[in-house]
Amino acid sequence: MKKKVRRIRVNLDKCNGCRACEMACSAFHATPRYSSVNPSRSRIRVVTDILNDEYVPIRATDYTKAQCDGRRVYTINGKDYSECSFCGSICPARDLFKDPDSGLPLKCDMCESDPPQDEPLCVQACSLDALTYEEVEEEIEEEIKRSEVELGLQSLVDRYGLVEIRDIVTRMAHRD
Ligand code: SF4
Numbered sequence: 001m002k003k004k005v006r007r008i009r010v011n012l013d014k015c016n017g018c019r020a021c022e023m024a025c026s027a028f029h030a031t032p033r034y035s036s037v038n039p040s041r042s043r044i045r046v047v048t049d050i051l052n053d054e055y056v057p058i059r060a061t062d063y064t065k066a067q068c069d070g071r072r073v074y075t076i077n078g079k080d081y082s083e084c085s086f087c088g089s090i091c092p093a094r095d096l097f098k099d100p101d102s103g104l105p106l107k108c109d110m111c112e113s114d115p116p117q118d119e120p121l122c123v124q125a126c127s128l129d130a131l132t133y134e135e136v137e138e139e140i141e142e143e144i145k146r147s148e149v150e151l152g153l154q155s156l157v158d159r160y161g162l163v164e165i166r167d168i169v170t171r172m173a174h175r176d
Pocket residue numbers: 014015016017018019020021022046055057125126127128129130131
């Protein structure tokens with residue numbers, strides 16, 4: 001099946017770690033929109049190693065309740081990067097991509113909105129063109145798209161157990 005795929009290309013050579021992308025993303029996803037700026041609520045985070053002049057913008061992907069055993073080191077242009085530097089998973093090994101108040105996972109939604117944006121907000125905010133937006137036609141396998149609501153529910157079930165969450169939802173359903 002062919003599908004239009006929306007992608008954000010990252011050029012590591014151009015990123016200087018300014019974090020404007022984080023601010024733009026968090027402002028766009030604030031409620032109401034643009035009412036606050038808080039990078040800890042951003043769905044893009046810049047993994048930073050100032051000593052080694054390394055800045056890697058990564059976007060939040062899927063929630064996972066267990067951390068992986070990734071221990072690979074990638075050498076790019078003479079710099080060493082850990083595997084985690086490129087991973088967008090919302091995992092227990094780090095604090096990235098978790099709402100600071102609720103602890104629920106934050107996933108990149110490509111700034112889907114009505115009316116749609118010409119380009120995602122993080123791309124618009126990046127004045128150095130370290131992030132560029134592209135749309136391509138690709139042959140892909142049928143995918144099951146998990147909504148943010150489902151991701152949030154999954155993380156609550158992992159934390160409190162299915163029975164507890166089911167009981168809470170049942171109680172809520174019977175309230176006036
Ligand atoms: S806005 Fe661009 S240059 Fe600044 S941290 Fe984000 S990706 Fe890097």
